[in-house]
Amino acid sequence: MKLAEFKSKFAKVRSKGFIRSARRGPTGIGHTFEKAIGLKENNLAVPDLGEVELKTHRENASNLITLFTFNRNAWVMNPLAAVHKYGTRDVNRRKGLYFTMSTTPNSSGLLLQINDKTASVQHVSGEVVARWDIADVAAQFRKKIPALILVTAEVEEHGGIEYFYFYRARLLTGTSPKLIADQLRYGNMLIDLRLHDKGTMARNHGTAFRVPESRLDKVFKKIEEI
Secondary structure, three states: OOHHHHHHHHHHHHHOOOEEOOOOOOOHHHHHHHHHOOOOOOOOEEOOOEEOEEEEEEOOOOOEEEEEEOOOOOEOOOHHHHHHHHOEEOOOOOEEEEEEEOOOOOOOOEEEEEOOOEEEEEEOOOOEEEEEEHHHHHHHHHHHOOEEEEEEEEEEEEOOEEEEEEEEEEEEEOOOHHHHHHHHHHOOOEEEEEEEEOOOOEEEOOOEEEEEHHHHHHHOOEEEEO
């Protein structure tokens, strides 16, 4: 599908006004839009741009979207030692580091420290747990999501059924180390630690770099209305 074709199909969908959800639940919005433009799920390849992510979201939604996971050479502390020292226990008494990091210390005294070159998870004592090179994070971002089409919908509900008015679409492209560093500072990009004690090792589900749906446009350099 070329970008011009997508624009034409989106214009037709927008002109229809509210469309009944084709599926119940949180995935209904994406499935409904893809069905409306005749697109198979997760199959948008725009020749002008290559593989393009397509995200549909409800207006004013605050859900977090995982952009990518990235751990390469990040752990300064041994991950299992970090879990033992700073982890908390879940309902099954299993110790883990499941934290959404910010620049404010959490209950374990861990916080995010950002400069133009690195993003670090460290303890208030100064001990560094993990550190990412911002340039590497930006490169991983560009690799995973070189471009993204973000479709926004107004939502109404009648009789327990959602109806979507897909009124806006934007093409988001490009990022940079400085942009990534700034958005981490502002809290528009978040870092989720996701690992737990598995006996002789830490089970790491991948450190996730996440963005609230409503702020996705903040982490791209170029925004084009479609």
